Amino acid sequence: MPPLRRQPGQARAPHGVLGDRFGASCESRVLSRAFRYLGSSGYEAVRNRPYSGGYVLDRPARPTRGIHALQVEVCRSIYLDDRMDETSAGLNPLAQVLAGLVRELGAEMARLSDGGHLDEAAE
Numbered sequence: 001m002p003p004l005r006r007q008p009g010q011a012r013a014p015h016g017v018l019g020d021r022f023g024a025s026c027e028s029r030v031l032s033r034a035f036r037y038l039g040s041s042g043y044e045a046v047r048n049r050p051y052s053g054g055y056v057l058d059r060p061a062r063p064t065r066g067i068h069a070l071q072v073e074v075c076r077s078i079y080l081d082d083r084m085d086e087t088s089a090g091l092n093p094l095a096q097v098l099a100g101l102v103r104e105l106g107a108e109m110a111r112l113s114d115g116g117h118l119d120e121a122a123e
Contacts, residue, residue, distance in 0.1 A: 001051065001073040015043040015078055019053035019071035025061035026068035030108055034070060037104040041097045043078075066113065070105070072098070 006013040018034050020026045031047070038045050053071035061069035076084055079091040 001075055003075050003077045004046075004050075010044075012044065013075075014046045015075050016045045017047070017049065017051045017071075017073040018045050019048050019051050019057065019073065020069075021053050021057050021061070022048055025053060025057040025063065026070050027063050027112065029112065030068050030070060030105060033104055033108045034072075034101060037101055038097070041100065043097060068109065068112075072101070074098075 001017065004013045016038070018031060020031050035045060051071065051073045053069070057069040057071055060067060074094065079087055079094050081088045
């Protein structure tokens with residue numbers, strides 16, 4: 001996503017957006033876990049603004065049936081150079097954080113399932 005601006009009350013512009021269709025596409029525990037993990041990794045994210053998720057979340061998400069969907073938008077300035085046309089040194093650390101986020105959310109899904117079957121998907 002294009003770089004976001006710092007909003008009033010924010011110390012800095014967010015690094016990304018977590019979209020859950022305003023609570024319609026995943027349980028709040030999933031979103032909370034994502035925010036905690038990203039924050040502990042030094043990445044600041046905001047919820048649903050300016051991207052709450054669209055078709056990619058509407059189609060598969062069925063939280064009441066155990067199918068949770070979360071959209072992760074990442075600011076291009078984290079992994080691209082100032083001209084936004086070549087990768088920067090921020091790419092590898094970001095990739096590691098995103099891989100860790102996937103592991104964290106997988107662990108949260110396992111907790112939510114309580115031993116039952118949950119469908120999982122990634123795009």
